[in-house]
Amino acid sequence: MPPIAEWSTVVVSAIYLAVAWTLTVLMALALPRVSPQSRSALRWPLLAVFILALGDSFHTIPRMYRTFTGRPLPYLLNWFGREWDWIALGLVISSATMSLFYLFLFQYRQERRGIRWDIWSWAILGLLIVRLGLLPCPLNGWEGHAAPGWRVYRNIPFTLMGLMVIVALFRDRSEMAGRDRRLMEAIAWCLVVSFATYWVTILGAEQYPVLGAMMLPKTIAYMVAIILLYRLAFVRPTAASA
Numbered sequence: 001m002p003p004i005a006e007w008s009t010v011v012v013s014a015i016y017l018a019v020a021w022t023l024t025v026l027m028a029l030a031l032p033r034v035s036p037q038s039r040s041a042l043r044w045p046l047l048a049v050f051i052l053a054l055g056d057s058f059h060t061i062p063r064m065y066r067t068f069t070g071r072p073l074p075y076l077l078n079w080f081g082r083e084w085d086w087i088a089l090g091l092v093i094s095s096a097t098m099s100l101f102y103l104f105l106f107q108y109r110q111e112r113r114g115i116r117w118d119i120w121s122w123a124i125l126g127l128l129i130v131r132l133g134l135l136p137c138p139l140n141g142w143e144g145h146a147a148p149g150w151r152v153y154r155n156i157p158f159t160l161m162g163l164m165v166i167v168a169l170f171r172d173r174s175e176m177a178g179r180d181r182r183l184m185e186a187i188a189w190c191l192v193v194s195f196a197t198y199w200v201t202i203l204g205a206e207q208y209p210v211l212g213a214m215m216l217p218k219t220i221a222y223m224v225a226i227i228l229l230y231r232l233a234f235v236r237p238t239a240a241s242a
Contacts, residue, residue, distance in 0.1 A: 010067045012216050013060045016223045020053035023230045030234050041111035045233040048104035049226050055097025059090025088142040092135050095154075099131045102161045108233070109168055124164055127157040151202050159195060166191050183232040190225035194218045 027046040034042055062073050066087070073086045106124055110116065134140070134154040139147040169188035173181050197214040204211040 007067060008213075008216060010060075010064050012219050013056070014064060016219050017053060017057060017060055019223050020049060020056070020226060023226055024050045024053050027230065027234055034234075041108060042233055044104050044108035044111060045229050048101050048108065049229065051097045051104065052101045052222070052226065055094040055100075057090075058093040059087050062086035062090055084143065091142050092140075095135050095158075096132055099128050099158055099161060102158075102165050103128055105229070106165050106168065109165070109172065113172070120164060120168065124161050127161045127164075131157040131161070145206065151206070155199075155202055159199070162191060162195050166195075180232060183228050187225050187228045187232070190221045190228065194221040194225070197221070 024046070027042075027049060031039060031042055031046060062085075066072050103124055106121065110118070110121060131154065134157070137150070137154075139150045140154055141147060141150065166188050169184055169191075173185045173188070176184055197218040200211055200214045201218070205214075
């Protein structure tokens with residue numbers, strides 16, 4: 001990756017992490033102050049943003065260290081019988097936690113609507129299990145190049161999870177009005193952008209490395225989405241702005 005692209009990625013990722021952890025703290029501080037009836041639903045956006053921030057920290061911080069110092073973190077991990085550097089291991093962890101983000105976001109949607117576990121919840125959970133089962137496979141080539149097709153295979157269940165959540169959010173907007181409808185719709189569009197840019201990277205970045213830059217709008221889309229999620233879940237409008 002050219003130096004300017006590396007630095008751009010690090011700067012955007014650092015801003016994203018700072019926003020994600022700040023929102024996690026704000027949600028955690030606000031949760032005890034809400035009514036017990038609302039607390040059950042609001043734990044899900046807190047868990048969603050926390051797990052996203054935690055997982056992305058595992059690969060973003062080592063990447064920042066490499067960019068600033070010019071060398072990788074000094075320790076390698078032995079996992080599944082092979083040596084992994086911190087960035088490769090962090091990518092596995094963040095891929096898993098990003099999948100959990102969609103499960104938690106969907107459960108927040110379910111709680112808002114007064115729905116417990118239904119067929120959609122079980123379908124998303126099933127896709128999550130498949131996704132988590134694919135991630136540790138050596139054919140993913142986290143340390144370098146993946147085996148042919150594996151960049152696509154591991155992302156099919158993840159994308160299906162995301163599409164189910166996006167469809168659910170767009171369906172919900174028809175039953176909402178005003179500010180909440182605008183926020184719900186905006187979150188859904190942010191997720192659409194994130195998947196569109198992500199798949200450009202998956203399908204083309206290995207052959208055309210410049211397409212790796214599409215991860216920047218993906219990161220920005222997630223950052224905007226979690227800010228909107230915080231506003232939707234924890235920031236109640238005044239009468240004048242509703």
